[in-house]
Amino acid sequence: MGSFLSKLAAAWAGIQPGDRAAIIIAIIAVMAVALVIYQTSLLILQTDLMKRQSRIMERQHEILERQLAQRLGFEMTYELRHHTDDTFIVEFRVKNTGTKAANGFYWLILTPVNEFHELLRADVTAPVFRAGNHVEMDGVKYRETSIYRSDPLYPGRATTLAVSYLMKEKAKVPFFVWWQISSEGGVFPDGGEMGKITVAG
Numbered sequence: 126m127g128s129f130l131s132k133l134a135a136a137w138a139g140i141q142p143g144d145r146a147a148i149i150i151a152i153i154a155v156m157a158v159a160l161v162i163y164q165t166s167l168l169i170l171q172t173d174l175m176k177r178q179s180r181i182m183e184r185q186h187e188i189l190e191r192q193l194a195q196r197l198g199f200e201m202t203y204e205l206r207h208h209t210d211d212t213f214i215v216e217f218r219v220k221n222t223g224t225k226a227a228n229g230f231y232w233l234i235l236t237p238v239n240e241f242h243e244l245l246r247a248d249v250t251a252p253v254f255r256a257g258n259h260v261e262m263d264g265v266k267y268r269e270t271s272i273y274r275s276d277p278l279y280p281g282r283a284t285t286l287a288v289s290y291l292m293k294e295k296a297k298v299p300f301f302v303w304w305q306i307s308s309e310g311g312v313f314p315d316g317g318e319m320g321k322i323t324v325a326g
Contacts, residue, residue: 197310198223199230201320205296213291213326217244219306220283227278230308232286235260235267235319237302240295244270244287254287267303296326 140148200220205213217234221227234244243253257269270287278284303319305312314320 195225196223197221197225197227197308197313199227199306199308199313201234201304201306201322203302203322203324205291205324205326208290211293213293213296214288215241215291215324216247216288217286217302217304218283219278219286221278221280223310224280225310226280227308227310229273229275229277230306231271231273233269233271233305233307234287235262235269235303236289237300238266238268240300240324241268241289241291243268244289247285247288262303265301291324291326293326296324299323299325 198221200222202218202220204216204218206216208214219232236244238259243256245253254270254272257271260267260269272286274286276284300323302322302324304322305314305319307313
């Protein structure tokens with residue numbers, strides 16, 4: 126190694142000063158070009174990385190938008206159907222007004238004790254739903270029925286939750302039924318307040 130360096134030093138000493146300067150300039154130029162090439166490759170790599178990150182962020186944004194678009198919503202309605210000359214069958218129905226399926230939910234209905242019998246399942250030959258406590262709202266005593274429905278309810282679809290009998294005489298005077306639904310998407314109606322249905326024949 127030492128002899129190689131000595132020969133290199135001797136060879137360098139034998140070069141004319143002008144040629145030495147030219148060699149040094151050439152070496153510096155090559156190093157400068159190499160540095161530019163290295164910086165350019167880094168810039169290209171960084172640009173490619175930024176493009177990839179931008180595509181990932183776009184995909185994440187699209188996923189978030191789809192998730193936000195998929196929401197739950199519920200609407201409770203009722204329908205009176207003729208049963209006998211003296212009675213209606215009142216049917217409580219819920220519709221999924223959202224954009225995603227409700228995979229099971231709890232429903233709560235408060236019915237006036239003086240107007241309604243216990244709530245029955247949609248198949249009126251089935252056993253009645255087990256009623257909970259009696260609660261009083263605005264001076265009216267209500268029967269509380271709270272049930273979990275495990276079957277899915279798809280967007281735009283409606284189903285009958287419960288039915289009951291109502292005397293036509295009592296239906297002449299409007300009265301209120303209160304409702305609420307709890308699911309993985311939250312409590313409905315929005316805001317956590319009880320929904321109100323005015324029943325009248």
